[in-house]
Amino acid sequence: SQQGEEDPQALSIQEGENATMNCSYKTSINNLQWYRQNSGRGLVHLILIRSNEREKHSGRLRVTLDTSKKSSSLLITASRAADTASYFCATDGWEGQGAQKLVFGQGTRLTINP
Amino acid sequence: EAQVTQNPRYLITVTGKKLTVTCSQNMNHEYMSWYRQDPGLGLRQIYYSMNVEVTDKGDVPEGYKVSRKEKRNFPLILESPSPNQTSLYFCASSFLNEKLFFGSGTQLSVL
Numbered sequence: 001s002q003q004g005e006e007d008p009q010a011l012s013i014q015e016g017e018n019a020t021m022n023c024s025y026k027t028s029i030n031n032l033q034w035y036r037q038n039s040g041r042g043l044v045h046l047i048l049i050r051s052n053e054r055e056k057h058s059g060r061l062r063v064t065l066d067t068s069k070k071s072s073s074l075l076i077t078a079s080r081a082a083d084t085a086s087y088f089c090a091t092d093g094w095e096g097q098g099a100q101k102l103v104f105g106q107g108t109r110l111t112i113n114p
Numbered sequence: 115e116a117q118v119t120q121n122p123r124y125l126i127t128v129t130g131k132k133l134t135v136t137c138s139q140n141m142n143h144e145y146m147s148w149y150r151q152d153p154g155l156g157l158r159q160i161y162y163s164m165n166v167e168v169t170d171k172g173d174v175p176e177g178y179k180v181s182r183k184e185k186r187n188f189p190l191i192l193e194s195p196s197p198n199q200t201s202l203y204f205c206a207s208s209f210l211n212e213k214l215f216f217g218s219g220t221q222l223s224v225l
Contacts, residue, residue, distance in 0.1 A: 030211055042118075042204055042216035043157075088157065092211070101172070102147065102214065106156035 004032070004072075004089040004105035012111040019076040021108040023089030024069075030092050032065055034074050037086045037107070046074075046087075079112045086110070116141045120205050120217030127195055128225050135190045135220050137205030143215075145208045146188040147172070148180065150201040151219075157204070163188055164210070195224040 007022045023032070031050045035043040047063045049056045049072065056063045062075040076083055086107040118139045127133055139146065147162035149172075159172030163182040177199055179191040188207075192199060200223050206214040 033213060035214075040202065040219065040221075042218050043206075043214070044216070045213040048213050090214075101159065101162065103159065103173075104149070104157040106154070 004091045004103065006087070006089055006105045006108040008108060009106070010109045010111070012113060013079060015079060015081055015112050015114050017079055019079050019083070019110055019112075021074045021087050021110070023072045023074070023105060025072075025089075025091045026070065029067075032063075032072050033090045033092075033102070034061075034063060034072075035088045035090060035104075037088065039085075043088065076110075079110075081112050081114050084110060084112045116215070118205055118207055118215050118217040120203075120220055122220060123218060124221050126223045126225065129196055130194050133192050133195060133222075135192075135203060135205075135222070137188045137190065137207075137217060138186050139188075139207040139215065140186065141207065141215065142185065143207035144185070144210055146182065147206050147214070148178070148188070148190050149204045149206065150174065150199075151204065152201050160190070160203075195222075197224050200224050 004023045004025045033048045034046040037043045047058050049063050049065045060077045065072045086109050088104050088107045090102050090104045092102040121136045144165045148160040149157040151157050158174045160178050161180040163169045169180050203220045205217040208214045
């Protein structure tokens with residue numbers, strides 16, 4: 001399985017600081033996605049970055065992808081209390097019969113302290 | 115409104131009593147998938163479907179069944195639930211190689 005692994009497992013910072021989370025994976029991918037989950041709720045998509053892209057921005061979010069190192073990072077700038085959530089990376093690739101599988105890591109629990 | 119609808123939100127049952135968790139999407143997505151989420155284990159894929167009548171096993175398919183008779187629906191069936199299937203379940207859908215839309219989740223407790 002080409003599961004993504006997030007690092008750190010938990011992160012606690014002060015409001016206004018930047019938060020960086022990392023994701024590593026094992027095999028070649030088509031794209032890598034980041035999701036956010038508020039406690040017990042469904043995941044919400046944040047950013048999708050394709051294997052031929054190196055960096056992508058969306059508001060206060062910045063995602064980088066290094067396919068040579070099989071790693072990605074999610075940066076949240078100027079954090080807010082409302083950013084408190086769990087963040088997951090998900091990778092997909094093609095199985096032998098051309099079937100798509102999206103595999104999630106275990107997530108980083110981010111806490112923003114006021 | 116584009117959404118993935120899962121029902122029920124909460125379910126308590128007893129060992130061996132068959133149950134179905136429904137999932138429906140209104141976005142004409144080809145791809146649908148079921149995940150379970152357990153503390154410390156993240157999200158693990160149970161089954162997925164690339165299109166109508168096309169389903170395949172994920173990483174933890176044992177004890178579960180699915181069907182995809184219509185494009186919009188992808189029910190998850192537990193023929194004989196056991197306590198180790200107590201978990202938070204999510205249905206999700208997408209166009210191929212695009213972002214997933216998740217349902218609100220079903221918290222299942224098997225006593």
